[in-house]
Amino acid sequence: MASFTDLETWKQARKIRNTISGLVKEFPVEEKYRLTDQIVRSSRSIGNNLAEGHGRFHYQDNIRFCIMARGSLTETLDHLIVALDEKIITDETLRTFQAEYESCLRLINAYIQYLKTKKGAVD
Template sequence: MAENFEKLHCWQACYDLKTYLKTNISEKLPKTEKFELYSQILRASRSSTANIAEGWGRYHYKENINFLRFSRGSVAEILDHCIEAKDCDYINLETLNEIRSKTEKCIQLINGYIRYLQNRNDEK
């Protein structure tokens, strides 16, 4: 297991997604959405990394896996909000596709880490 959560590939991918969203979405949303849609996107992106960190800090594999599932849900929520942003013409298809690619990578890495932890738990 990693020496700290920042070394986890799934955390790094979610952090990259969060950074991308902060720099590429906030400026494209109208002022009326700064406290609505953007706030929801920001909270979900913060939750994606925070849940990985919190899970890493737990002692038991099963607890860690639960937090990873919460993180995976937050990543899916990000994609849903961004689809809505595209539907409202706040972002273009290219930006949505980049977000889709980043969210898929996050989910794949989170799922891989869940499998790793499940296997470690089974070895006990």
């Protein structure tokens, strides 16, 4: 891969980031420095970690950043569950996001497995 932007995993993370960016524009003003800020940061962190890991020299470093991306993805889901509990979003909005979450999670896990295979071939 020439660039992290070629990774299907990163493309899915970008899609999630853009979805969240549009969604939070509808959040209440009083959530701006609470939930809105938290969810924007965690959604951006998914792709950021995938990009940073891709730029690392060793497979193990890349794997570590993929694991952090997976954590940020899960954190983003948790923030949306909070938004549901606070009645900021609907059940339908959460279900739609969960489908995107599952897709991204599968891609990250597959990418981690691929990197582990490559790492094993080098050891």
